Amino acid sequence: MQSLFLIFISAFLVNNIVLMRFLGLCPWLGVSNRIGPALGMSVAVIFVMLLSSSVTWIIYNFLLLPMGLVYLRTMVFVLVIGTLVQFVDLFLKKNRPALYKSLGIYLPLMATNCIILGAAFLIIDYNYNFIQSIVFTLGVSLGFMLAMIMLSSVRERIDTADIPPSLRGAPIAFITASLMSLAFLGFSGLFGL
Amino acid sequence: MMIARRINAWKHFSNGVTINNPVLVLMLGLCSVIAVSTNVLNALGMGIAFTFVMVCSNVLISLIRNVIPDAIRIPVFIVIISTFVTITDYVLQAFMPVIHSQLGIFLPLIAINCIVFGRAESFASKNNPIASLFDGFGIGIGFTIVIFLMGAIREILGNGTICGKVVLGKAFAASPIAFMILPPGGFLVIAFLMGMRNWLSNKEKK
Numbered sequence: 001m002q003s004l005f006l007i008f009i010s011a012f013l014v015n016n017i018v019l020m021r022f023l024g025l026c027p028w029l030g031v032s033n034r035i036g037p038a039l040g041m042s043v044a045v046i047f048v049m050l051l052s053s054s055v056t057w058i059i060y061n062f063l064l065l066p067m068g069l070v071y072l073r074t075m076v077f078v079l080v081i082g083t084l085v086q087f088v089d090l091f092l093k094k095n096r097p098a099l100y101k102s103l104g105i106y107l108p109l110m111a112t113n114c115i116i117l118g119a120a121f122l123i124i125d126y127n128y129n130f131i132q133s134i135v136f137t138l139g140v141s142l143g144f145m146l147a148m149i150m151l152s153s154v155r156e157r158i159d160t161a162d163i164p165p166s167l168r169g170a171p172i173a174f175i176t177a178s179l180m181s182l183a184f185l186g187f188s189g190l191f192g193l
Numbered sequence: 194m195m196i197a198r199r200i201n202a203w204k205h206f207s208n209g210v211t212i213n214n215p216v217l218v219l220m221l222g223l224c225s226v227i228a229v230s231t232n233v234l235n236a237l238g239m240g241i242a243f244t245f246v247m248v249c250s251n252v253l254i255s256l257i258r259n260v261i262p263d264a265i266r267i268p269v270f271i272v273i274i275s276t277f278v279t280i281t282d283y284v285l286q287a288f289m290p291v292i293h294s295q296l297g298i299f300l301p302l303i304a305i306n307c308i309v310f311g312r313a314e315s316f317a318s319k320n321n322p323i324a325s326l327f328d329g330f331g332i333g334i335g336f337t338i339v340i341f342l343m344g345a346i347r348e349i350l351g352n353g354t355i356c357g358k359v360v361l362g363k364a365f366a367a368s369p370i371a372f373m374i375l376p377p378g379g380f381l382v383i384a385f386l387m388g389m390r391n392w393l394s395n396k397e398k399k
Contacts, residue, residue, distance in 0.1 A: 174384030
């Protein structure tokens with residue numbers, strides 16, 4: 001059995017969710033123009049992901065597996081995550097207005113974020129127990145935050161640079177991403193992962 | 194009447210491939226495009242799976258568009274789309290286990306692909322089934338073309354082969370640009386494909 005630390009490092013650096021697994025590219029490119037919104041989005045992801053991973057883990061292991069309904073997992077997960085996001089949205093709006101205000105529009109965007117659903121599927125693929133899946137989720141969401149902060153800091157500089165017109169916007173961001181991911185390749189083999 | 198309808202159908206189809214090209218223009222569904230385009234066969238598998246889901250869900254949603262209450266339309270879309278995704282998932286697992294294991298979690302992730310959702314919301318729920326059929330088909334083919342192109346470029350440069358056959362000579366195949374089939378290569382190829390599209394459209398404007 002892998003130790004928890006290795007699961008965390010693997011999810012955080014070696015198999016970074018954005019740069020190595022290509023999940024969550026839409027929000028990664030969409031809100032990484034400035035560092036402020038990028039941080040807001042990352043915090044929202046960490047928050048919702050910890051909730052959704054525990055809920056989908058419980059549903060999968062205590063409801064779908066014993067009842068032989070594994071083939072319904074895609075539908076159930078999408079619906080559960082969508083409902084959960086709505087629920088969190090309403091709850092925060094009523095009980096924690098300050099936090100709700102700071103998360104702003106990023107919360108509803110969570111429902112179609114492929115990181116959250118992707119992590120739920122990966123946890124099943126890896127056969128993690130509850131503690132392992134929480135640690136894995138933490139690693140994945142912090143890895144997203146790291147990638148988000150890195151790209152947004154670079155993009156603030158790119159804005160003032162002289163770039164060929166056809167490469168402005170998304171293409172140059174992808175070239176940046178490519179270099180970052182090349183750097184992250186250096187982590188493979190770390191601790192024998 | 195018949196001719197007008199045919200022209201319309203063609204317009205819906207070709208819009209999906211060019212003006213509304215989901216990947217290069219709308220920049221949706223990038224995750225799966227970059228992730229599974231490491232070789233041509235995977236790319237084609239993903240393209241076909243995606244087109245199937247796109248066409249079926251578009252047609253079904255457009256057939257029942259007048260029955261769905263407006264307030265619960267999103268959950269209804271989710272159920273319809275993920276049903277077709279599950280069908281594709283299990284059919285591929287049964288008949289093409291190799292491609293299925295290569296696509297991994299990106300197959301079930303079609304269920305929340307923003308393209309499928311976007312078309313359901315903005316096209317299928319407002320148009321008749323025939324138009325939706327062609328729209329879905331166009332979007333699917335547009336997606337497949339881009340993912341196929343990426344798969345071909347990455348396989349040729351990163352492996353020296355195409356569909357497993359050696360191109361560019363044996364010497365190149367022995368020491369190819371291996372990083373093209375790794376994650377950084379995916380980002381680089383999509384960046385230059387987008388750049389090329391921008392360059393072409395800038396040239397047209399002039």
